[in-house]
Amino acid sequence: MAENCKIVVVGAGILGLTAALTLQEHIKQPVLIIASEFPGDESINYASPWAGAHYRPIPALTPADVRAQKLMTVTNAVLRTQASTHPEAGIRFMEGREYFEDPPGSYVGLQGGYGDTDGFRVLHKSELPSGVQWGCTYQAWSLNSPVYCAFLMRRFIHRGGKTLRMRLVSLQEVPHIAPKSEVVVNCSGVGFGDPECFPTKGQTCLVKNACHRTITQQNKDGSWTFIIPRPLEGGTVIGGTKNPGDWSSGANEDVRRTLLERAAVMYPSIVVDGGFEVIRDIVGRRPTRRGGLRLCTEMMEVKTEEGKGKRTLQLVHAYGAGGSGYELSWGVAKEVANLVAKGQQSPLKASL
Numbered sequence: 001m002a003e004n005c006k007i008v009v010v011g012a013g014i015l016g017l018t019a020a021l022t023l024q025e026h027i028k029q030p031v032l033i034i035a036s037e038f039p040g041d042e043s044i045n046y047a048s049p050w051a052g053a054h055y056r057p058i059p060a061l062t063p064a065d066v067r068a069q070k071l072m073t074v075t076n077a078v079l080r081t082q083a084s085t086h087p088e089a090g091i092r093f094m095e096g097r098e099y100f101e102d103p104p105g106s107y108v109g110l111q112g113g114y115g116d117t118d119g120f121r122v123l124h125k126s127e128l129p130s131g132v133q134w135g136c137t138y139q140a141w142s143l144n145s146p147v148y149c150a151f152l153m154r155r156f157i158h159r160g161g162k163t164l165r166m167r168l169v170s171l172q173e174v175p176h177i178a179p180k181s182e183v184v185v186n187c188s189g190v191g192f193g194d195p196e197c198f199p200t201k202g203q204t205c206l207v208k209n210a211c212h213r214t215i216t217q218q219n220k221d222g223s224w225t226f227i228i229p230r231p232l233e234g235g236t237v238i239g240g241t242k243n244p245g246d247w248s249s250g251a252n253e254d255v256r257r258t259l260l261e262r263a264a265v266m267y268p269s270i271v272v273d274g275g276f277e278v279i280r281d282i283v284g285r286r287p288t289r290r291g292g293l294r295l296c297t298e299m300m301e302v303k304t305e306e307g308k309g310k311r312t313l314q315l316v317h318a319y320g321a322g323g324s325g326y327e328l329s330w331g332v333a334k335e336v337a338n339l340v341a342k343g344q345q346s347p348l349k350a351s352l
Contacts, residue, residue, distance in 0.1 A: 002178045003034035007340070008166060009185045012038045013048040013287075014145075014325045015318050016187035017152040019145040022333035023185070024159050027340055032178055032285075033156070039149040044249050047189070050284035052228040052237035053326040054214045056096060059106050064226050064292055065112045068324065071331025079141055092148035092231040095119070096140025099217035099266070103134035114178055119195075129266055132217065140214045143326060144234040158288035168192075174300045175313060176347040184300065184315045189287030191294070197320060199285035201246035204239035205256050208277040209238050209270045217266050225262040230343055235279050236270070238263045245289065251281035254286055289320025294334065295332060297339040314343040 007027065009020045012035035020031050030217055037046035055076065060066045076348050083091040085099050100107060118138040126137050127131050157163070164177065174184050188196040216226045228237040256278075264271050300315040333336075 002032050002162060004180055005030040006180055007031045007161055007183045007185070008174050008181045009033045009187055010171065010174065011035050011186065011187035011189055011319070012135075012147065012163075013046065013189055013330045014051075015189075016185075017048075017149060017156065018329040018333040019187055019318060019336045020156050020161060020187055021152060021159070022337045023340060024156065024161060024332070026337045029182075030160070030162070030218070030312075031156075032073070032162045032164060032181075034164045034168060034177065036165065038163065039146070039153040039164065042062045042065055044283055045285050046181070047188075047284045047286050048325065049146040049149050050202075050204075050282050051143075051145045051323075051326060053095070053145045053148070054226075054228045055140045055142075055327055056098060056214070056216050057120075057138060061106055063143065068293075068328060071328045071335070073123055074331035074334055075327060075329055076141070079143075083141070083320055085138075086151065088147075088232075089151040090144030090230070090234065090337055091141060092229075093139060093141045094229070095213040096138050097123075097135060097215045098138075098184055099129065099132040099215070100131065101131050101133060101218065101220040102251060103218075107134055110268065118324055126236055127213045129217075141309065142204050142214055142231060144230040144232050145326070147232055147234065169299065171315065172302055175217050175311075181313060183314045183316065184345065185318060185336055185340070187303060187318050188320055191289070191317075193296070194289065196290040197244050198288055199244040200288040200322065201241070201285055202227060202239070202323070203241045203251055203255050203259075204237050204257055204282045205276075206230075206237055206279040207260075208234045208235055208279060208283055209282055211267065211270050215267055218260075219262070225266055226268055236275070237282070238292075242286075249283060250299070252285050256281055288322040289319060291352075292320060293324075293332070294318070294320045295326065296340075297343055300341040314340065316343075 006029040009016050037043050116139045123135040211227050213227045226239045294317045297316045301314045
C-alpha cells in the first residue's frame with residue numbers, strides 16, 4: 001500500500017486533508033496520509049473535528065496579516081464553489097457580525113476593506129448591543145467541521161489516496177514506511193520537536209439552539225464570546241476560551257455557564273424557553289506556534305532502506321496555524337503544492 005506512494009502527508013487535520021487533496025489534483029503522484037487520528041476519531045489532540053469553523057476577517061496591519069488575507073481569499077473561493085456543488089459538505093455562507101466592547105485603534109474609523117470581504121459594513125450605533133462600542137457586518141461562512149473533514153477524507157480515498165494509522169516519533173521514519181517517497185509534507189499540527197509549538201486548550205459548548213449568523217465579540221477583559229451555527233442541523237457552537245500551555249483535558253462547568261450567559265446577553269434571540277439545550281461540552285487542544293504558521297520547504301537527508309547509504313527527500317512544513325486552520329486551509333494547500341512542484345521541477349506549478 002505505502003510502498004508505491006511518492007508523496008507522504010503527515011497529519012489528517014484540516015491542513016493535512018486539504019494539502020493531500022490538492023497534491024492529488026495537481027502533482028499527479030500517489031499520496032499517502034500517515035496520522036494517529038482520522039476523521040471520525042475523537043481525541044483532544046485532534047483539533048479539527050472539534051472546531052467552530054467559520055470565517056472572520058482581520059485588518060492587514062502586518063506582513064503576516066497580509067499573507068493570511070491572501071491565503072484566506074483562496075480558501076473563500078474554494079469553499080464558495082464547494083458550497084454550491086457539494087451541499088453534503090456542510091458549508092453555508094451567511095452574515096457574520098463582529099463586536100468590540102473596547103475596540104483597538106486599528107478598528108476605530110475603519111470604513112471598509114478587510115481584504116477580500118464581501119458585504120463589509122461598519123454598523124451604526126443603533127445596531128450595536130448594549131456595551132458594544134464598535135461593530136461590523138460582512139459575509140461569512142460556517143462549516144460543520146466533523147462533516148466537512150469526513151467529506152474531504154471520502155474524496156481523498158475515492159481519488160485513490162492511501163492512509164496509514166500510525167503515531168510517528170520522527171519524520172525520519174517516513175522513508176522506511178514509504179520507501180519510494182520523494183516528498184514529505186509535515187502537517188502534524190505541533191511539529192516534531194519545534195520549540196515554538198505549544199497547545200492552546202479551548203472549551204466551547206454545542207447547543208441545539210439555532211442562530212442564523214456568526215457572531216464574534218471581544219469583551220472588555222480581553223476574552224471572546226462567539227456563536228457559530230453548524231450547517232446540516234449540527235447545532236450551534238458557543239465559545240470560547242483560549243488557554244495557552246494548558247494540558248488539562250476536562251471541561252469546566254463554570255466556564256460553560258459563563259459562555260452561555262455571555263451568549264444570551266450578546267444575542268438574546270438564541271435563548272429558547274429561558275435557556276439553552278446543551279448537546280455536549282467540547283474541549284480541544286489547538287496546535288499553536290509562536291511566530292504563527294510555518295510554511296516552507298527544505299531538504300531532508302535520510303538513510304536508505306538498506307541502511308548502507310543516504311538519500312535526500314523534499315520536506316515541506318505546513319503547521320502551526322492555531323485557531324485559523326480552516327480559514328487558511330485551501331490557501332496553504334495551494335502553497336504546499338507550489339512548493340512541491342518547484343522542488344520536483346514540475347511544470348505544473350504554473351497551473352496552480
